[in-house]
Amino acid sequence: MEALAFSDVTLELADRIILSRVSFSIEEGEFVGLLGPNGAGKTTLLRALLGLVPATTGRIRVFSGAAAGADEAIGYMPQTRSSNVGLRLSGWDFVACAAKGQRFGLPLLDRALRFDVDRAIALVDAAGLARRPLVELSGGERQRLLLAQALLGKPRLLLLDEPLLSLDLNHQKSIVSLVSELNRELGLTVLFSAHEINPLVGAIDRVLYLGNRQAAIGTVDEVITSAVLSRLYGTDIDVVRLQARVFVMAGAFEIERDEHRHDV
Amino acid sequence: MFEYEFMVNAFEAETIVAIAASLVGYFLVLRGQTFAGHALSHVGFAGATGAVLMGVSPLLGLLAATVLAGAGMGFLGERFQHRDVAIGIVLAMSLGCGLLFLHFFTAYAAQATALLFGNVLGVEAPTVLALLGLGVVTVAGLAVISRPLLFATLQPELAEAKGVSLRGVSVLFLVIVALATAASVQIVGILLVFTLMIAPAAAAQRVTIRLWPGLLLSVVLALVEAWFGLTLAFYTDWPTSFWITALGAAFYVLALIGRRGAPVHRHEHVHEHTHAHGHERHVRKQGASASPGLDKPERMPPLVEEMSAQARSLSSQNHEH
Ligand SMILES: Nc1ncnc2c1ncn2[C@@H]1O[C@H](COP(=O)(O)OP(=O)(O)OP(=O)(O)O)[C@@H](O)[C@H]1O
Ligand SMILES: [Mg+2]
Numbered sequence: 001m002e003a004l005a006f007s008d009v010t011l012e013l014a015d016r017i018i019l020s021r022v023s024f025s026i027e028e029g030e031f032v033g034l035l036g037p038n039g040a041g042k043t044t045l046l047r048a049l050l051g052l053v054p055a056t057t058g059r060i061r062v063f064s065g066a067a068a069g070a071d072e073a074i075g076y077m078p079q080t081r082s083s084n085v086g087l088r089l090s091g092w093d094f095v096a097c098a099a100k101g102q103r104f105g106l107p108l109l110d111r112a113l114r115f116d117v118d119r120a121i122a123l124v125d126a127a128g129l130a131r132r133p134l135v136e137l138s139g140g141e142r143q144r145l146l147l148a149q150a151l152l153g154k155p156r157l158l159l160l161d162e163p164l165l166s167l168d169l170n171h172q173k174s175i176v177s178l179v180s181e182l183n184r185e186l187g188l189t190v191l192f193s194a195h196e197i198n199p200l201v202g203a204i205d206r207v208l209y210l211g212n213r214q215a216a217i218g219t220v221d222e223v224i225t226s227a228v229l230s231r232l233y234g235t236d237i238d239v240v241r242l243q244a245r246v247f248v249m250a251g252a253f254e255i256e257r258d259e260h261r262h263d264v
Numbered sequence: 265m266f267e268y269e270f271m272v273n274a275f276e277a278e279t280i281v282a283i284a285a286s287l288v289g290y291f292l293v294l295r296g297q298t299f300a301g302h303a304l305s306h307v308g309f310a311g312a313t314g315a316v317l318m319g320v321s322p323l324l325g326l327l328a329a330t331v332l333a334g335a336g337m338g339f340l341g342e343r344f345q346h347r348d349v350a351i352g353i354v355l356a357m358s359l360g361c362g363l364l365f366l367h368f369f370t371a372y373a374a375q376a377t378a379l380l381f382g383n384v385l386g387v388e389a390p391t392v393l394a395l396l397g398l399g400v401v402t403v404a405g406l407a408v409i410s411r412p413l414l415f416a417t418l419q420p421e422l423a424e425a426k427g428v429s430l431r432g433v434s435v436l437f438l439v440i441v442a443l444a445t446a447a448s449v450q451i452v453g454i455l456l457v458f459t460l461m462i463a464p465a466a467a468a469q470r471v472t473i474r475l476w477p478g479l480l481l482s483v484v485l486a487l488v489e490a491w492f493g494l495t496l497a498f499y500t501d502w503p504t505s506f507w508i509t510a511l512g513a514a515f516y517v518l519a520l521i522g523r524r525g526a527p528v529h530r531h532e533h534v535h536e537h538t539h540a541h542g543h544e545r546h547v548r549k550q551g552a553s554a555s556p557g558l559d560k561p562e563r564m565p566p567l568v569e570e571m572s573a574q575a576r577s578l579s580s581q582n583h584e585h
Contacts, residue, residue, distance in 0.1 A: 050425040071426055078421030085296045086418045090473040094418055101415025102426040104408050107475065133473040149422065 003028040003157055003189040004049060006215075008058035011041065011048050018044045020213040021057065026191065026206075028156070031183040032217075033200040034193035036210030037233070037255070042193040043079050045210065046159045049191075050076060062157065075155030077146050079162045079193075087135035091145050094134055095121055098149040120151040124178060140171040147178070158182070158190045164199055172199045179203075197224060198245050224248065265498045270385050274504070277387045278490035280399040281447045282460065286486030287406055288444040289461035290479050291437065293469055295417045298462050299348055300337060300438070303355040305445045305457040307333040310358040312379050312449075313365035322379065323394065327446045329358075334442035338435030342420075382453030382505045384494070391450060398447040405440045413437055414475075451490070452505045460486060463512030470519035485515050 005025035011018045018041040026032050034042050047053045048060055051067040060067040062074070086094065099113045109117065121130050124144045129137060137145070143163060150158055160179065164172045180203045183190050194200055197207065197220065207223045209216045211232030216223050223229075224246055229237040233250065240247040247254050265271045292301045308326040315325020333354075337344060344350060366376050378386065387395075406413075415423040416433045424430055448457045464485035468478045493507035500507075 047425075052425060074425075076422055076425050078419075078425075086294050088469040088473055089294070089418070089475060089478075093473070093475045096475075097414045097418045098422055098426075101419075101423060102412055102428045105411050106407055107411040107414045149419065 001028045002026070002061075003030070003063060004191075005061045006055075006058065007061075009048070009055045009060055010057040011044055011053055012056050013044060013053070017213055019210070019215065022213075022215045023058070024208060024215055024217040026189060026208075026217075028189050029183070029187050030205045031180065031190045031203065032192065033197065033204040033207045034191055034210070035195075035197055035207055040210040041213075042210060043161055046076070046161050046191065046193065049159060050074060072153065073156045075150035075152070075158045075188075077150040077158075077160045077163060079165070088133050090130065091126065091132055091134060091137065092117065092121065092130040095130065095145055095148045095152070099152050116152055116154075117148075120148040121145075123151055123182065124148045139166050140168075140175075143167065143171075143175065147175070151182070156187075156189060158188050158192075160190065160192045162193050162195070164194050164196075169199075176200060176203050197248070201244065201246065220246070265495070270387075271494070271498065273387045273389060273392050274384045274494055275491065276392050277384060277395050278451055278494060279487065280392075280395045281444075281451045282464075282486035282490040283483055284399040284402040284444045285448045285457075285461045286464045286482045287403060287479060288441055289463075289465035289486075290468065290482045291406070291410070291413060291417070292441060293462060293465045294414075295437075297441075298458070298466075300351055301441050301445065301461060302458050303351045303358075304330050304333055304337075304438070304442055305449060305454045306355040306362075307358040308445060308449055309362035309379060309454045310365070312454075313362040313369075313376070316375065317365045317369050322375070323391075323446065323450070326449060327443070330442035330445050331439055334438035334440075335435055338431065338438040341431065342434070378453065379449065380453045380455050381503065382449065382451050382456065384451045384504050385497075387450060395447050395450060398443055402440055402443045402447065405436070405443070409433060409436050409440070452508055456505050456509055459509040459512040460489070463509075463516050464489060467512075467515045467519035470516075471522065489515065 003026050005023075007023050009022050010020050034045065036042055044053055048055060049062055049067055050071070055067075096109060096114075096117045097107065099109055099117050101107075121127055124147045126141075126144045126148055129141050129145060134142065134145075143165075147160070147163065150160065158179070163175050163179070167175065176199050179190055179192060182188050191208070192200065192204070200207075201220055204220070206217060207220055209223050209228070209232055211229075212234045214232060216228050216232060218228075224239055226237055226239050229239065229248060233255070235250055237255070238249045240249055249255065266275075289301075292298050308330040311329020312322040312326040314329075315322050318325075377383075412423065412428045413433050413436075415426075416428050416430050420430055444461065445457055448460050452460050465478075465482045467485055468482035472478050472481060489508050489511040493504050493511055496502070496507040497504035
């Protein structure tokens with residue numbers, strides 16, 4: 001069954017076209033990597049699925065309904081990891097703020113919600129982190145709590161925006177294998193944005209690659225090719241494979257890496 | 265001391281305001297908006313003195329000014345609320361306007377001191393009632409929005425995705441802050457609102473990392489500050505506001521020292537903490553983790569620095585008179 005679909009969708013931000021007449025669909029239970037250079041529109045695409053960015057042409061469907069109506073079924077991990085607020089609170093309280101946090105009233109959780117928070121924390125193996133203040137946690141540890149937040153309320157679709165940002169290789173691996181497990185064992189559909197394909201190779205079913213206002217979807221072998229990427233980058237791209245790793249090169253530069261070096 | 269009616273009024277007023285201010289303060293500290301909250305009270309100074317000039321009750325002028333400023337700040341959004349320079353200029357400008365209004369109405373020197381530093385011993389029964397009204401509205405308002413407020417504070421993007429209006433929450437919260445500020449001014453005055461709102465909450469957040477215990481402790485500390493401040497003022501004849509600020513600062517310092525002095529207690533849960541992911545399995549050493557974060561400066565200007573800045577601005581005012 002189809003989990004989400006774009007048909008002929010254009011997304012604009014402040015009159016700038018980010019994606020132009022894009023169509024693709026993702027099946028339930030798929031683990032899809034969302035790639036593309038900085039500013040390609042990965043975050044915008046995910047926000048559109050949440051109903052926060054309207055489609056100016058075409059239609060976005062999430063579980064065969066309109067995008068905005070699917071809040072309950074979607075777990076979302078935003079890219080912006082704010083910041084300097086609430087750092088003295090425990091990890092548990094941090095995760096818990098998202099448990100039906102949109103309701104008016106006191107931030108008091110009933111039994112079922114407390115159980116849900118504990119379950120989400122256990123799923124990402126963060127029981128120890130939950131008892132410490134955020135200020136003491138490393139970036140990767142906080143990322144794990146963010147993932148727990150996305151798992152609250154038993155979502156069917158996970159939209160994860162750059163969960164690998166600022167993680168070292170080992171932590172990248174552990175997040176990818178964790179998400180992969182959730183995908184397999186709980187049958188969650190996952191759309192996972194990343195800057196680099198290599199940490200995801202082997203784990204993902206398909207890649208959705210954005211660039212030049214367009215999108216290409218397919219398996220790694222179908223999409224990460226010189227022809228497809230040259231179209232998406234608007235310049236000649238070579239794809240070099242070395243053992244299990246893929247290098248996307250423009251001339252002598254390895255672009256998937258060099259473009260994003262500022263993040264490291 | 266309860267044989268005096270003014271002491272009974274003072275205790276009632278302080279109890280009401282301590283509860284409202286410390287609860288609001290907890291969220292101000294959490295949101296890193298303490299400076300914005302501080303500025304609101306200064307805007308209130310211009311409002312109150314302007315009202316006196318126009319022959320209206322200063323409490324009304326104070327309320328109108330703080331609520332308008334709070335709502336305005338909320339509409340301008342997060343970015344403005346973290347622009348300390350812009351806020352500082354508004355703050356200074358308001359004090360300046362207040363000074364000008366006073367200049368036109370020199371008979372009110374005593375009232376000016378009361379506005380700036382509070383005069384809880386002069387609170388009369390009708391004011392206690394007005395404070396009760398303000399306090400109830402503040403606490404009730406906070407009770408209604410606290411859950412989405414917490415969500416929007418800790419996880420704005422996710423909250424937005426779940427349908428929380430970030431701007432709406434921000435405006436409502438700052439209006440509630442404005443109400444609590446207006447109430448606090450009656451007790452400790454415009455310049456010292458910070459101490460009643462922020463000090464207990466900041467100390468509480470140093471002591472406990474849990475939400476509800478933190479809120480509770482914040483209220484308890486504020487009540488202790490207020491009650492002991494009054495009692496000490498009664499027996500020493502020193503100003504109540506001085507004692508409240510002194511106790512506020514003392515609790516904050518104690519909270520800092522207490523945390524540093526008791527790392528074992530703080531990390532007792534950490535022993536069992538392990539990462540369960542194969543290659544990275546390791547146990548955190550409790551001593552070593554005695555957190556670099558602990559000494560990290562917060563957005564909030566330190567209490568002491570704040571107080572000395574106020575003293576400076578005050579002495580320069582006195583020169584002009
Ligand atoms: N609020 C906004 N108004 C106008 N343009 C915006 C806005 N937010 C983002 N953009 C622009 O939209 C484009 C797509 O941004 P988006 O954040 O979706 O990219 P991304 O693929 O997620 O990039 P990154 O890899 O840096 O996260 C960028 O060119 C960006 O400058
Ligand atoms: Mg992005």
